[in-house]
Structures are given as structure tokens and as C-alpha cells.
Amino acid sequence: MSDMLEIRDLTRRFGGGRTIFGTTKPQLTAVRGVSLDLKRGETLGIVGESGCGKSTLARMLVGLDRPSEGAIRLDGKDLTEGGAKALAARVQYVFQDPVSSLNPRHTIRQILEAPMKHLLRLNGSERKKRLADLCEAVNLNPDFLVRYPHEFSGGQAQRIGIARALAAEPDVVVLDEPVSALDVSVQAQVLNLLDRLKRERDLTYVFISHDLAVIESVATRVAVMYFGRVVETAPSRKLFAAPLHPYTDLLLNSAPVPGKQRLRAGGDTGELPDPYNPPSGCAFAERCPRVEEDCRRIDPPLEAKARGDDHRAACLHPLPAD
Numbered sequence: 232m233s234d235m236l237e238i239r240d241l242t243r244r245f246g247g248g249r250t251i252f253g254t255t256k257p258q259l260t261a262v263r264g265v266s267l268d269l270k271r272g273e274t275l276g277i278v279g280e281s282g283c284g285k286s287t288l289a290r291m292l293v294g295l296d297r298p299s300e301g302a303i304r305l306d307g308k309d310l311t312e313g314g315a316k317a318l319a320a321r322v323q324y325v326f327q328d329p330v331s332s333l334n335p336r337h338t339i340r341q342i343l344e345a346p347m348k349h350l351l352r353l354n355g356s357e358r359k360k361r362l363a364d365l366c367e368a369v370n371l372n373p374d375f376l377v378r379y380p381h382e383f384s385g386g387q388a389q390r391i392g393i394a395r396a397l398a399a400e401p402d403v404v405v406l407d408e409p410v411s412a413l414d415v416s417v418q419a420q421v422l423n424l425l426d427r428l429k430r431e432r433d434l435t436y437v438f439i440s441h442d443l444a445v446i447e448s449v450a451t452r453v454a455v456m457y458f459g460r461v462v463e464t465a466p467s468r469k470l471f472a473a474p475l476h477p478y479t480d481l482l483l484n485s486a487p488v489p490g491k492q493r494l495r496a497g498g499d500t501g502e503l504p505d506p507y508n509p510p511s512g513c514a515f516a517e518r519c520p521r522v523e524e525d526c527r528r529i530d531p532p533l534e535a536k537a538r539g540d541d542h543r544a545a546c547l548h549p550l551p552a553d
């Protein structure tokens with residue numbers, strides 16, 4: 232599989248600079264030096280507890296936000312530079328909250344036609360054909376095209392959100408907590424739909440969730456985020472069988488049995504560091520059962536740890552490879 236999306240040293244800071252009174256505004260770094268490769272046809276799962284920078288990363292990938300530093304390349308072309316608009320259609324976004332992500336004053340037809348008009352420049356008859364195709368793809372009754380978003384349930388609205396993302400004929404879909412706001416019974420339906428669409432349309436997914444059980448069920452490869460960084464990345468099976476990073480281990484051990492109580496990543500195991508006062512060494516040191524003195528000085532880079540080049544962790548004292 233070739234790399235289609237290359238993410239290099241991506242950093243996003245918020246705040247900073249000076250106020251009109253000359254005082255310094257506080258600054259936080261939501262995403263710090265993230266490098267990832269997305270391979271054509273895979274589902275890259277990104278997991279981590281709330282506030283670790285998942286949505287900030289996602290928004291940069293789809294061009295809704297610009298990185299402070301770093302590059303995003305799609306098939307070798309830089310998306311963070313000018314002229315990226317033509318490529319923008321190729322990476323689409325599905326939001327967490329399905330109903331509020333749809334314009335309440337537009338009908339479903341208007342919502343689905345907008346990307347066809349503005350990104351693909353399709354004419355009336357082409358749009359009609361594509362609308363019919365989309366309705367069929369997401370099991371939406373075409374009679375509902377004249378309705379407004381508030382008339383739909385969460386699951387139906389998320390199917391419309393997915394149809395809107397597909398309307399632009401993307402290669403990559405970034406799904407930011409696409410089922411987190413839905414009832415458990417509806418989650419499985421939407422996950423099945425996403426799986427079928429991926430196969431039928433040769434899509435590549437970046438699937439973001441705080442829920443490790445969801446990630447395990449969908450991802451071919453996983454990146455675990457902690458405090459703005461990727462701290463472990465590996466093929467899904469490797470990561471779930473034997474994690475290297477103590478944070479991943481903690482997430483796995485706090486995960487309930489599938490089908491039982493839902494996972495809250497991180498559980499009651501502690502809190503993220505203060506983003507306005509980041510620690511100098513490893514950001515996980517305060518919570519880490521394997522912490523040693525050097526962890527408070529050195530911020531470990533993401534690197535391979537004797538389990539093959541495809542299994543990397545940012546840790547000075549990773550779990551043993553028994």
C-alpha cells in the first residue's frame with residue numbers, strides 16, 4: 232500500500248501574541264509535532280481521551296484549520312500551501328454531532344447539492360443522478376430530500392452527514408467521533424454503513440474516537456494520542472495484542488469487556504497536564520506506573536522499539552516484548 236497522505240511535524244498552537252494592553256496572551260499547543268502516514272485503503276484509527284488534540288488534528292487534515300508548523304501532503308502535493316482548493320474535495324469530514332453540523336435552514340437536497348455545485352461543478356442533471364446514488368448509498372428515502380435537518384433522528388442525520396461527505400467524491404474521509412453522539416443500538420448500524428461504503432467506494436478512512444472498543448472494531452492501524460502527541464502507532468492487531476506505551480496499556484486495561492459498559496478513555500486514572508504549563512519531560516510521567524527519573528527530563532521521540540519498524544512508541548521504558 233502506498234502512502235497517500237503524509238503528515239509531517241504538524242503543530243497547532245492557540246493563543247499567544249499580545250493583547251492591546253501589551254500583556255502576553257496565554258498560549259497552548261493542542262497538537263505537537265505529529266507525523267503520520269495514511270496508506271490508501273486503510274482505516275487509521277486515532278484514539279485518545281478528550282482534549283488530547285484529535286479534533287484539532289482532524290480539522291487541519293480537512294483544511295478547516297491551518298497548522299502553525301508542519302506539512303500535509305496528499306499524493307505528494309502540499310495541502311497547507313496555496314492552490315490546495317482543487318485537492319480539498321478529496322479529503323472530506325464527518326462531524327461528531329450530526330444534527331448541529333447540518334445547516335438548519337437548508338433542505339437535505341440543498342445540503343447534499345452544495346458540494347456537487349461548489350467543488351465538482353456538476354450541472355442539474357448530473358446532480359440529480361448523483362443525489363439518487365447518494366440516497367441509495369446511505370439508505371435515505373428520496374422523499375426526505377425536501378425536509379430539514381431537525382426532522383431527523385441522530386442516526387438518520389449522521390447518514391445524511393456521511394452522504395454530504397461522499398457528495399464531493401473524496402478519496403479520504405476523516406470521521407471525527409462519528410458514532411459517539413448516537414445511541415448504542417444505532418452505532419452498530421452506522422459502523423456497518425461506513426464499512427460497506429468504504430469497500431464499495433475504495434475509500435480511505437481516518438477514524439477518530441475516544442472509545443478504544445470502537446477503534447478496535449474498525450481500524451487496520453492505530454495511532455494513540457496523548458497531550459497533543461502520537462505516543463504509539465502500530466497495526467491494530469499488534470497494538471491490541473501487546474502495547475508498548477504505558478498509556479496504551481492503561482487504556483486497554485481500563486477497557487470493559489466488549490458489549491458491556493462503555494469505555495471512557497483514561498477512566499478515572501488521572502488528568503492531562505495543564506496545557507498552559509506543559510511538563511518538560513514526558514507528558515505522561517505524572518500518571519505513569521513505569522516512570523523513572525530520566526522521564527522528567529527527556530520528552531521521548533516516537534520510534535521503533537524492537538518489535539518491527541511498524542510498531543513505534545514514544546517512551547523511554549516501554550513494556551517488555553515477552
Ligand SMILES: Nc1ncnc2c1ncn2[C@@H]1O[C@H](COP(=O)(O)OP(=O)(O)O)[C@@H](O)[C@H]1O
Nearest residue numbers: 245246261280281282283284285286287288506
Ligand atoms: N480554537 C481553540 N482555541 C483555543 N484552544 C483550543 C481550540 N481548539 C481546541 N483547543 C484546545 O486544544 C486542546 C485539544 O482540543 P481538541 O483538539 O478539541 O481535543 P479532542 O478532540 O481530542 O477532545 C484542548 O486543550 C482544547 O481546549
Ligand code: SF4
Nearest residue numbers: 513516519526546547
Ligand atoms: S517515558 Fe517514562 S513516564 Fe513516559 S511513558 Fe515512558 S516510562 Fe512512562
Ligand SMILES: [Mg+2]
Nearest residue numbers: 285286287408
Ligand atoms: Mg474532539
